[in-house]
Amino acid sequence: MVNNSKLKKIAEELIGMSLSKFSSSQLKLKNHSKNNRLYYFIANDNKEYALKSYSKDKLHETKRLDVEFESLNYLFNYGKFNIPRPIARNNKENCGIYSWINGEKVNNICEKDVHQVVNFISNLFEVSRKKESYNLPNAKEACFSADVMVRQIFSRYNLLNKVSPFYNDLAEFLRDDFEPLLTPLVNITKKKYKYLNLNFNTEIPHEYKILSPSDFGFHNSIRNLNGELYFIDFEYFGWDDPAKLVGDFLLHPAIEDINFKLNEWKLFYKFIKKIFDFDNEFHSRLLLNLPLLSMRWSLILLNEFLPNNWERRVFSGEKKSRATVLKNQLKKARKYTRLVRWSINSDEKNFLSENYIDNFYLKSFN
Structure with missing residues (x-):
């Protein structure tokens, strides 16, 4: 399991800048997933992001990350949808970065x-x-x-x-x-x-x-x-x-x-x-x-x-x-x-x- 400090470092590498805040999103949004962990962070550009860490097992491996990232990217390119924007991903560590949606x-x-x-x-x-x-x-x-x-x-x-x-x-x-x-x-x-x-x-x-x-x-x-x-x-x-x-x-x-x-x-x-x-x-x-x-x-x-x-x-x-x-x-x-x-x-x-x-x-x- 990847710890929080390593995930923070991965996030910084993926977006190319340091972070001013990094925490579990459960503190900010009670929208619990049974498959993943969600993290909230603010980068030095003052923009809010979500880092999604996908559970990894022999049955799923990195496929769920790829499906979600690529499908969101496709919908952004070919339609008008209220969805998170895919930013970057790390297949080795099985995590992706998306735009943060403020709300309830x-x-x-x-x-x-x-x-x-x-x-x-x-x-x-x-x-x-x-x-x-x-x-x-x-x-x-x-x-x-x-x-x-x-x-x-x-x-x-x-x-x-x-x-x-x-x-x-x-x-x-x-x-x-x-x-x-x-x-x-x-x-x-x-x-x-x-x-x-x-x-x-x-x-x-x-x-x-x-x-x-x-x-x-x-x-x-x-x-x-x-x-x-x-x-x-x-x-x-x-x-x-x-x-x-x-x-x-x-x-x-x-x-x-x-x-x-x-x-x-x-x-x-x-x-x-x-x-x-x-x-x-x-x-x-x-x-x-x-x-x-x-x-x-x-x-x-x-x-x-x-x-x-x-x-x-x-x-x-x-x-x-x-x-x-x-x-x-x-x-x-x-x-x-x-x-x-x-x-x-x-x-x-x-x-x-x-x-x-x-x-x-x-x-x-x-």
Whole structure:
């Protein structure tokens, strides 16, 4: 692990001048990442910067640094986005320097915030249509078909199942909460796809795809002094299905800590449908995949049961004991399996209605 004095020296070398202040950003902005450490510094040019130190392990190495730095650079060159500006990077030490965004974590959502998020997604879609974008990589765990999403769910399940003999509460969750839902959900989803004459296994055409931050939402935004939202964390950026981008935005666990009311949810959904109205299957694909995404999130929340993931969380500064964290994550995971159970038991005829999406919101926040 690189210590603070060495990181300060790296920062000075990268920007070519000495620093007047260098400290952990947690003192300045409570926007905690589970994968990285963030530092705030002021250089002798009186400008504010962020130094992001990425956790390093055999699975990720320097890729997250490269993806974030290059994607932000691309968006700066080809669009107008409220994002940090990439300044410099050191691949050997796995850290990057970005412009500092002064502001606060977003807690209460208003109509203006919804418009800003929708505009950001709309701008992403516009940039996605540029010919320069076509050779960019896929987002991490992109899902271009329901079949791919199901295979990802099984892959995550298998990883957790391997370590479940060492954790009785995890084994109980998988046996009693997760496994009884998986096969019925997949079968019902396939049935609904067939009913709508959609292909469960076929990848969506490229013209329907979008460049996605992949971990996009109010939880990864900062409200500056003028009320503008800036969006951060592009470590998993790349091509994805916009239905997955929107579904993850609506279902992200961090939304529990944000006052995102039903009226704002409905407004967001109304505008999003307009952006993608050229894709006749977008609306159906989103609603059909919400339960699958919920199952996926129930497993993502349990990443800390896996050794590498816990090490990254410790690297980022986690202070709670592992036992406490695992207990809390299991509680959150059960919320998603309850949501899936409700969707399986709901009236199949109403799964494309406005009431369905409203109820999905209401159930997901209870």
